[in-house]
Amino acid sequence: MxxxxxxxEIFERIKKHSTADEVEVLFSGGKTALTRFANNTIxxxxxxENYVVSVRTVFGxxxxxxxxxxxxxxxxxxxxQSSERLAGVQHSDPDLLPIPEPAAPAREPSPSRHFAxxxxxxxxxxxxxxxxxxxxxxKHNLTTAGIVSTAETVEGIFNSxxxxxxxTQTSSEISITxxxxxxxxxxxxxxxxxxxLDAVTLAEIAARKAIDSATPREIPPGKYTVILxxxxxxxxxxxxxxxxxGLSILDQRSFLNNRVETKLFxxxxxxxxxxxHPLQSGVPFDGEGVRRQRVQLVENGVIKCLVYARATAEKxxxxxxxxxxxxxxxxxxxxxxxxxxxxxxMNIVFGTSAEPTSVEExxxxxxxxxxxxxxxxxxxxxxYEKILTGMTRDGTFYVENGKIRHGVRNFRFNQSLIxxxxxxxxxxTPVRASGEESFDMVVSAMKVNDFNFTEVTxx
Amino acid sequence: xxxxxxxxxxxxxxRGASYADARIADDRSRALSTKNSKVGGASDSESFxxxxxxxxxxxxxxxxxxxxxxxxxxxxxARAVDIAKASxxxxxxxxxxxxxxxxxxEWTTPFQIDPFTTSVExxxxxxxxxxxxxxxVAGVTLAETNMxxxxxxxxxxxxxxxxxxxxxxxxxxxYAAYAFAGSEIQKRSFPNSYGGQWQNKxxxxxxxxxxxxxxxxxxxxxxxxxxxxxxxxxxxxxxLDGSQLGLQIHESxxxxxxxxxxxxxxxxxxxxxxxxxxxxxxxRYGSDLVNVVADARQxxxxxxxxxxxxxxxxxxxxxxxxxxxxxxxxxxxxxxAHNIGMNRSGxxxxxECWNRLPIIRMTNISILPGEKPLTREQxxxxxxxxxxxxxxxxxxxxxxxYNFQFSCEMGWEIKNGKRVRxxxxxxxxxxxxxxxxxxxxICSKDEWTLWGTPHCGKGQPQQVMGTGHGxxxxxxxxxxxxxxxxxx
Numbered sequence: 026m027x028x029x030x031x032x033x034e035i036f037e038r039i040k041k042h043s044t045a046d047e048v049e050v051l052f053s054g055g056k057t058a059l060t061r062f063a064n065n066t067i068x069x070x071x072x073x074e075n076y077v078v079s080v081r082t083v084f085g086x087x088x089x090x091x092x093x094x095x096x097x098x099x100x101x102x103x104x105x106q107s108s109e110r111l112a113g114v115q116h117s118d119p120d121l122l123p124i125p126e127p128a129a130p131a132r133e134p135s136p137s138r139h140f141a142x143x144x145x146x147x148x149x150x151x152x153x154x155x156x157x158x159x160x161x162x163x164k165h166n167l168t169t170a171g172i173v174s175t176a177e178t179v180e181g182i183f184n185s186x187x188x189x190x191x192x193t194q195t196s197s198e199i200s201i202t203x204x205x206x207x208x209x210x211x212x213x214x215x216x217x218x219x220x221x222l223d224a225v226t227l228a229e230i231a232a233r234k235a236i237d238s239a240t241p242r243e244i245p246p247g248k249y250t251v252i253l254x255x256x257x258x259x260x261x262x263x264x265x266x267x268x269x270x271g272l273s274i275l276d277q278r279s280f281l282n283n284r285v286e287t288k289l290f291x292x293x294x295x296x297x298x299x300x301x302h303p304l305q306s307g308v309p310f311d312g313e314g315v316r317r318q319r320v321q322l323v324e325n326g327v328i329k330c331l332v333y334a335r336a337t338a339e340k341x342x343x344x345x346x347x348x349x350x351x352x353x354x355x356x357x358x359x360x361x362x363x364x365x366x367x368x369x370x371m372n373i374v375f376g377t378s379a380e381p382t383s384v385e386e387x388x389x390x391x392x393x394x395x396x397x398x399x400x401x402x403x404x405x406x407x408x409y410e411k412i413l414t415g416m417t418r419d420g421t422f423y424v425e426n427g428k429i430r431h432g433v434r435n436f437r438f439n440q441s442l443i444x445x446x447x448x449x450x451x452x453x454t455p456v457r458a459s460g461e462e463s464f465d466m467v468v469s470a471m472k473v474n475d476f477n478f479t480e481v482t483x484x
Numbered sequence: 485x486x487x488x489x490x491x492x493x494x495x496x497x498x499r500g501a502s503y504a505d506a507r508i509a510d511d512r513s514r515a516l517s518t519k520n521s522k523v524g525g526a527s528d529s530e531s532f533x534x535x536x537x538x539x540x541x542x543x544x545x546x547x548x549x550x551x552x553x554x555x556x557x558x559x560x561x562a563r564a565v566d567i568a569k570a571s572x573x574x575x576x577x578x579x580x581x582x583x584x585x586x587x588x589x590e591w592t593t594p595f596q597i598d599p600f601t602t603s604v605e606x607x608x609x610x611x612x613x614x615x616x617x618x619x620x621v622a623g624v625t626l627a628e629t630n631m632x633x634x635x636x637x638x639x640x641x642x643x644x645x646x647x648x649x650x651x652x653x654x655x656x657x658x659y660a661a662y663a664f665a666g667s668e669i670q671k672r673s674f675p676n677s678y679g680g681q682w683q684n685k686x687x688x689x690x691x692x693x694x695x696x697x698x699x700x701x702x703x704x705x706x707x708x709x710x711x712x713x714x715x716x717x718x719x720x721x722x723x724l725d726g727s728q729l730g731l732q733i734h735e736s737x738x739x740x741x742x743x744x745x746x747x748x749x750x751x752x753x754x755x756x757x758x759x760x761x762x763x764x765x766x767x768r769y770g771s772d773l774v775n776v777v778a779d780a781r782q783x784x785x786x787x788x789x790x791x792x793x794x795x796x797x798x799x800x801x802x803x804x805x806x807x808x809x810x811x812x813x814x815x816x817x818x819x820x821a822h823n824i825g826m827n828r829s830g831x832x833x834x835x836e837c838w839n840r841l842p843i844i845r846m847t848n849i850s851i852l853p854g855e856k857p858l859t860r861e862q863x864x865x866x867x868x869x870x871x872x873x874x875x876x877x878x879x880x881x882x883x884x885x886y887n888f889q890f891s892c893e894m895g896w897e898i899k900n901g902k903r904v905r906x907x908x909x910x911x912x913x914x915x916x917x918x919x920x921x922x923x924x925x926i927c928s929k930d931e932w933t934l935w936g937t938p939h940c941g942k943g944q945p946q947q948v949m950g951t952g953h954g955x956x957x958x959x960x961x962x963x964x965x966x967x968x969x970x971x972x
Contacts, residue, residue, distance in 0.1 A: 060570070061944055063749045067571040071546040071945070072563060073839045075533065092529035094550045107528045114605040115523055116612075148545075148570035155574050170751035172944050200944075202752040209751075248971065276519070277625045277664040365517055365524035365628065401755075404878040406891055406968045407909070408669045414889050414968060416882045418755075437880070437887055437913070439968050461753060477971045480913060482887035483758070 027054060027076045027179055029191040035078060036183040038098060042105040045082035045112065047124045048185045051312070051361055053077050054094075055178030056144075060151040063170035065159045067152060076179075081362060082108040083124060086117040088363055121362075122336050125313050127188040135192070135301060135309040138217040139177070143195035146175040146219055154224045158201055161228035167235055169228070171201040175219060182314040190316075192308045195219075198459065201228050202419060203235040207484065208432055210234025211399050211419035213256060213459045217306055234398055234420035238432025243481055244423055246436060250394035250450070251476040252387045252424065255458035257417075258471050260400045263373075263463020264413055265442050269298075269322050270358070271337040272367025274346055280411045280443070281328055285350045290326040290446035295376030297321050298332060298358070304457040304467045305372045312361035320356050322370060326447075334359025334368040373466035375455050382451040387472040389427040390451070395436070395478075396422040396429060403462045411442040415462075416482065436478035448474040489641035491554050492536045495561035497643060501538040501568070503581065504561070505642040507795060508534045508552070509838035513634040514600065518611045520627055521619065526604070533838040536564045542578025543571035548839040581818035582829050584798050586645035591792035593653040594782065595686030599633035602687050607631055610690070611659075614699045618661045621703030623710070626662035630679055631690065632938075636837075638795075646797035654788065654950060655689040656682035656938055659699065661706040670709035670908060672893055674702045676727045677876050682936030682950060684786045705894060708906060715895050715910040717966030721870035722912055723863060723959045726927075728892055729851065730935035730953035731876050736916040737769075737776055738849040738951065740885035741805055741813070743820040754942050755883025758916070759811065761824060767811040770920030773854065776806040778815055780831060780847035785934040787952020789847030796842060798831035805849065809921070817844050836947035843943050850954030853932040860931055860957040865901040871965055872896040872903065873910045878968075889913040891968050911968035919960060927956040 032052045039050055054076030061069040079092040082105065089111030093104040151173045162169035174197065181191040198215035199222050210231040214222055253261075265280065273279035281289075300309050300317040310316050313335060320330050328351075333341065335355040342353050358368040388396060398420030406412040417435045424430065453469040489506035496504035511531045517524040534557060535548040545568025549560040611629040618627035634654040641647050658680015660673040675681040675693050683689050724732065740757040744750055759767070770776075780789055780800035791800055796818055803813040816826060817833040835842040864872060873892040881888040895910030896903040934954040941948055 057945070058567075059945055061752075062574065063751055064576065064747070065574075066576045067543065067574045068749055069546070069841055069843075069944075070544060070567045070571040071548070071841050072567055073548040075531075075548070075550045075839055077531075079529075089526040091527065094531050094533065104530075111526045111528060111604060114603075114608065115526060116608070118522055120522075148567045149573070152570040152573045159574060168748065168751075170748060172752065174945075200752055204748070204751055211752075276662075278662060278669060282664060363523065363525050363527075365519045401883055402880040404880045406878050406911070407972075409664075409667055410972065412968070412972050414878065414880045416880065416887070418883050435882060435887075437882075437889060437967075439889075439970065439972055441972050444972070479967045479970050480887060480889075482882045482884075483915065484882075484884055484886070 026177065027052065029181060032181050033183065035096060039080055039101055039105055040185060042102045043082060045084055045109055047083040049081045049124050050183050051079040052179065052181040055176060057176040059172055059174035060155055061172050062155045065162055065169055067155055070148065078104065080104050080108045082112045084112050086119055086121050087112045087115040088121055089115060090363065120336050120340060122339065124184045124186050125188055125315060125335065126186050128316055136303065138194035138306055140195050140218040143175055143197050143217065143219040144177040157224050158228045161225060161232055162203060165232045165236060167232055168204040169201060172198065174198045180308045182310065184314060188314045190310045190314050196306065197222055199224050199227055201231045203231040205235045205239050208235050208238040208241060209419045215459045215465060238420055238422060241432035241434045243434045246478040246480055248475040248477055250391055251473050252384060252391065252394060252396045253471050253473060254384065254398050255456050255468050255470050256460040257397045257400045259458045259466045259468045260460035260462040261403055261413060262442065264403060264405060265411055266373060267369045269331050269370050270368040271331045271333040271341045274331065274350060275340060275344060280409050285328045285331065288327045289443055290323060291449050292325050293378055293449055293452065294323055294326045294446050296323040297374045298370030298372050299374045300372040302374045302467060305374065306465065307372055311357045311359045313359050315355055315357040315359065317357035320370065332356045332358035332368050332370045337367045371464055375468045377452050377455055377469050381454040381469065383453055384470050387451055387470065388424050388429060391424045392426060394424040395433065396424055406439060412439055413442060414439045434484060435482050437480040438477055439479045440477045445473055445476065450474055485639060488534065488552055488557055489639060491557045492534065492561040493641065493643050495558045496536065496538045496565055499562060499565040501540050501565055503539040503643055504536065505640065505796065506534060506536050507838055508639045510637045511837055515632050516607055516611060517630040518615050521612065521615050523608055531837060534560060535838045536561045537841065538564045538568050539579050540565050540568035541572035543568050543575050544579060545571055546841045579819060580822045582821040582826060584818060584829060586642060586797065588647040589792060590649045592651040593684045595653050597687035599655050599687040600635060614659050614695055617696060617699035618659065618703040621700060621707055623663050623707035624661045624703045625664045629659040630657065632656040640795065640797055642797055648793050648797055650792055652684060652791065653686055654682060655685050655687060656680060656936065657690050657693065657695065661703040663706040663710050665710050668710055670706050672702045672706040673875055674698050676935060677893065679938055682788055682938045683934065684788060684790045709894060709908045712906040712908040715871065715907040715966055717970055719962050720965045721867060721959060721961045722963045722965065723867060723870060723872040723957055725874040725957050726931065726933050726955040727935050728873060728876050729955040729958055731879055732890065733776065733849055733851055733953050733955060734937050734951060735879060735881045736885060736888055737805065738846040741815050742844045743814040743816045744844045746814065747820060747823060753944050758884045758886050763811055765810065765812055768809055768921060769806045769811040769917055770809045771923045772809045773923055773926055774806050774809050774920050775852040776849065777852065778803040778805050778847050778849050784848050785954065787848035787934045788936040788938060788950030789952040794831045794833045795835045796833045798829045801831045803830045815844050815846065820844065834949055836949060840947045845942065845949045846951040848934065848952035848954060853929045853956045854926040856928060858925065858927045860927055863925055863927055863957055863959060864898055864903065867898050867959060868900055870898040871907065871910060872898055886915050888916065889968060909969060912963050912965050913967045914964055922960045922962060923958055924961050926958040932956040
């Protein structure tokens with residue numbers, strides 16, 4: 026593994042090659058492995074080790090970036106020259122800030138996200154995990170497909186003003202689909218600590234969903250009360266968080282244009298970005314090395330704060346929006362420079378109600394509704410009303426008089442996120458959830474009224 | 485370079501591999517972009533490494549490394565063998581490959597101008613001129629441009645004797661204007677949305693597209709959309725421009741014909757397919773006018789799916805996918821071809837880079853143009869009542885590829901053969917085979933363009949791939965329009 030000392034050595038070599046006023050180097054990479062199974066057999070099984078060095082040089086108000094995975098001295102010299110050549114032909118950018126100074130040490134150290142047990146997982150260990158999942162499928166006469174993956178990764182930053190920071194973590198993930206002749210079920214979980222993943226329990230839940238949704242019936246599209254499991258919630262709400270970046274307001278591409286400090290969602294919606302949350306994962310600093318802060322984005326349905334890269338905060342303070350967007354300060358959410366997108370919150374944590382409601386309780390309190398395991402192929406239809414379309418998938422059930430009655434054919438939805446988060450009747454206890462359309466977050470199941478299904482597919 | 489793959493293959497053989505291949509790739513890319521009169525991004529990147537794929541005890545293993553020293557390459561091959569042995573613990577049958585003649589070959593994308601020799605300064609100046617044109621239109625609130633180049637050099641060597649050296653060049657360019665007012669954001673893009681037009685060409689692509697000449701019109705259309713009528717909801721005849729039809733092909737033909745999806749190998753992520761094996765040569769996929777091919781050959785054009793050999797050494801081919809409306813072919817690899825009894829792979833196994841296992845990907849999945857001369861304007865003139873839609877805005881389709889919904893940036897209401905008013909937020913939806921069976925006209929060769937889709941995602945870990953889609957404007961009857969806004 027590339028470690029901080031070796032990275033520091035590489036940074037010193039890069040500095041020697043550079044003629045720029047300032048230089049910043051990002052490191053990323055590690056060891057990743059993924060065992061993939063389908064038709065109750067391992068059909069793909071891969072592992073990789075790769076480290077990337079990304080050099081940003083600055084000449085006055087001009088900057089550019091060059092990246093390589095070749096760490097020999099000649100390649101490092103070439104990547105520095107490439108970055109400098111690109112920077113040299115840029116137009117001056119008066120908004121470009123000097124590279125940041127080292128920050129004072131954080132008051133509290135970031136929680137460790139490196140687990141030796143996860144780093145030590147072997148191909149044989151992953152195969153044995155798959156074998157257990159296949160055994161569950163065989164027991165229920167189902168076909169299974171999915172992944173078991175583990176990784177040990179690093180991210181680091183060094184700059185010529187002396188800033189340096191380093192993050193090492195492990196990750197592990199299991200995703201399982203169980204297939205019956207005309208139905209399917211799905212579960213997915215991930216954690217920095219592989220010991221937190223229970224493959225057999227996940228497989229049994231996915232199998233139960235496939236079995237219980239067999240022979241799905243078609244019910245008409247329309248507005249339904251829906252019970253969205255956490256993965257379904259995260260996949261749809263994940264589409265709004267880029268709009269919480271200050272630059273998206275300045276660019277007038279955000280659905281929060283003219284809506285910050287207004288009440289947009291229901292009273293029960295509270296959202297933070299908090300990299301230090303015990304169920305979160307990821308790097309505690311941003312693309313310029315600024316430590317990520319905890320930011321409350323939504324308080325009781327009111328859009329409270331945005332997140333900012335350093336340059337965006339400076340720009341916002343001088344803009345016409347400055348008095349209408351809440352507090353303006355760098356929050357440690359910037360992407361590596363130069364970029365067009367500015368910043369985004371990526372460590373989302375949803376609050377819950379004082380008395381969380383379990384999925385079972387949500388079902389029991391529903392006269393007529395639909396239980397949704399997972400959403401799929403979500404895309405934005407309207408950027409300002411935040412209308413999203415997509416499909417249900419892998420376990421969709423009709424609920425009537427407080428009970429799950431039968432599986433239903435999958436729906437297409439066209440749903441405004443603003444309306445959805447205004448119609449949340451009940452929420453569960455937030456968990457670390459993982460989907461396929463958005464990044465992982467800490468979010469609960471939600472019971473939502475008047476969810477807009479517009480079409481039904483053939484299965 | 486020639487010694488490195490042999491270190492991998494020798495190690496794999498010594499450790500019991502019955503088959504092995506090694507791919508070394510040297511990948512270089514450049515990305516330039518502007519936003520509102522400033523450079524948004526300027527970056528170069530390169531990636532170099534080796535991926536080793538083996539079959540041991542009848543199961544697959546793959547390992548990749550950025551270290552090409554002899555020790556590291558041999559360790560990577562040994563790791564692939566170790567992984568394959570682990571795979572063999574959970575198998576139902578041994579992997580077998582359809583036969584393929586091994587060749588020694590050399591190939592490079594035909595190009596006129598190496599994009600990496602062009603002036604970055606001049607390229608940024610061109611993007612900033614476009615930006616200026618877009619923003620000269622009152623009401624344009626955001627302008628974005630991009631220019632991208634990639635060079636992928638690859639050496640493929642297999643234990644069966646293949647030795648193939650290929651170099652591919654890709655260029656891409658595009659821009660978009662946004663207009664925000666009141667409670668609405670509208671957008672227009674050129675030559676296509678989500679990054680513009682991409683082809684396997686050199687820098688000459690940039691000069692072919694009339695970028696600057698179209699910028700003011702694009703800006704004006706973005707602003708005009710704010711005041712345009714909302715596209716009505718109902719059942720209409722629709723005409724799709726070629727770029728939108730290209731994406732329609734990608735989603736509702738290209739993905740469902742992937743044999744790995746059909747065989748359940750992608751069930752956990754990308755999904756499966758409604759095109760079960762019983763449908764081959766029995767399903768009426770479309771009307772008699774629908775003829776679709778999967779063509780990776782250079783003679784099809786400079787698409788993002790054009791190459792000489794795929795990533796397991798199978799030569800580029802043209803496979804008829806839909807022939808006069810009948811479903812006639814899948815996209816296949818050596819393994820999946822063997823599994824369904826084909827005597828040869830269709831040559832569609834592709835990898836994003838050296839560190840990814842090749843999987844079945846689209847090549848150039850193209851609808852053939854109509855044989856009778858027909859321009860887009862003649863097609864509109866031939867339509868009594870309908871909606872013309874242009875440039876994709878959003879796309880979504882279920883995991884078996886039946887139900888889809890697309891929306892476009894701009895529409896026009898057609899009455900008695902004429903465009904009578906601009907429509908905003910046009911969308912349409914349907915079921916794949918019903919949709920293709922409703923096609924009743926397609927324009928001819930002069931209107932046909934080989935569009936590039938540069939960012940198709942598939943696989944675990946996910947891989948991004950460029951695919952090509954030749955298409956001409958076409959008309960579909962009785963299509964559901966406007967559901968995207970129904971009830972919202």
